[in-house]
Amino acid sequence: MSERTDRLLQIADDELFLGWRDSEWTGIAPFLEEDVAFSSIAQNEIGHARALYELAAAELGTTADELAFDRRPDEYRCAPLVQLRRLEWARTIARRWLYETADEIRLDALKRSVDPEIAGIAAKMDREEAYHRMHAEMWVDRLLATKEGSTRLDEAVDELWPYALGVLDDELRPELRRRVEERLGRTLSEVEAVPRTLHEAELAELWKEMTVVRRSEPAGSQW
Amino acid sequence: MVETALCEQDVWAALAGVPDPEIPDVSLVDLGVIKSVAVDGARVVVEFTPTFMGCPALERMRLELAQAIEMIGGAPEIRVLLDDSWSTDRITPQGREKLRAAGFAPPAPRPVGKLQLVQLQHGFRCPYCGSTDTRLDNIFGPTQCRSIRYCNACRQPFEQFKTI
DSSP, X not given: OOHHHHHHHHHHHHHHHHHHHHHTTTTTSSSHHHHHHHHHHHHHHHHHHHHXXXXXXXXHTSOHHHXXXXXXXXXXXXXXXXXXXXXXXXXXXXXXXXXXHHHHHHHHHHHTXXXXXXXXXHHHHHHHHHHHHHHHHHHHHHHHTSHHHHHHHHHHHHHHHHHHHTTSOGGGHHHHHHHHHHHHXXXXXXXXXXXXXXXXXXXXXXXXXXXXXXXXXXXXXOO | OOOOOOOHHHHHHHHTTOBOSSOTTSBHHHHTOXXXXXXETTEEEEEXXXXXXXXXXXXXXXXXXXXXXXXXXXEEEEXXXXXXXXXXXXXXXXXXXXXXXXXXXXXXXXXXXXXXXXXXXXXXXXXXXXXXXXXXXXXXXXSTTEEEEEETTTTEEEEEEOOX
C-alpha cells in the first residue's frame, strides 16, 4: 500500500469513527439544537470518509464500502481520540473541539499538497468543516464563560490532550499545542501522544456494532 | 433508423428539467452541479460536481442526470468530481430567486478568507417578509446544506442555505 493510500485511510477512518461516535447523540443530546447539530455533523463526517475511501479504493481496486466495513478491527488506522465511546457532555465538546482544531491544521497542510486530488478533496472538506469549527468554538466560548464550565472543559482537555496530539504527525503537533494553549490561556503538560497504532477496546466494540448488518448478509450483497 | 444528432444545448435543456431531490423548486442546473457537458455522437459525458459531501441525495442526482440523458437518446457517462469545484457561488441567479420563492434564504457570497461565525450572525433577509432583523438559531438544520434562522419582524423561523 502506498503512503498516499495509507494517509487517506487514516483520515477516512478518523472521520468515519468520529461521525459514528457523534451520531450516538442523535435523540439524546441535551437539547434539540444539539441533537440536530450532532446528527448533521455526523452525517457530514461520514460523507467525508466516503469520499476519502473512494479515492483510496480507486488505488486499491476495491470499494468505499469494503474499506469502511470489511476490514478487521486491527486494520483500522483511526486515532484513539475518535475511538473513545460516548463521553459525558464536557468531554464530548472537548473532543469535538480538539479534533476540529487538529483537523484544520491537517487540512491546511493537505491543501498545499502537490497531488491535485488530495489538495482538491482537502479544500472541499475544509469548507464544510468550517461549520463544525464554528460549532465547537461556540461551545468553548460558552464553557469558558462560567467557572463550572471552564473547570469542566479544563479537566476534559487535560484528559484528552495526549489523544488529541495523536491525531497529527509529529511535525504538526507544536501548532496544535500553540492553538489550544492560546485559546485556553494556559500551558498544557508535556505528554506522549497516544499513537494510531494503539487500538482502544472501544474500537472493537464499535466495529461490531457498525458492521453488524453487513456481516449478517453474505458477501457480495448489493446495498 | 437515423437519429438526429444530439448537441450540447439539447443536453443542457434536458438537465435543466431535473429537479433537486431535496428542494424540487430548483433544478440541478440552477444549483450549478453540472460543471461541463461534452457530446460525441450519442455519447454524453457530464461532469457532476457534488454539493455537500455527506448529502444523501448525491446518488439520486447522479441517477436522475443519467435518466434525463437517456430520455433524449443519449448514452450517459456521469463523472463525479471529488474536487473543490462546487461552491454555493455556483448557484445561478435564477436558482437563488427560486430558493427565495420556496422559503429558503439563498446563501451569502463566499468571503475571501475563511468563513467565520460572525459573518452568519446578521444581515440575512427573511424570505417571507424581507426584513433583515433576523438571527441565527442553529448553524445546523434539517439537511447538510441549511441553517435555521428566525425573523424577529414576522416571527417566522426559516431556513438559510449555508455558504460553502
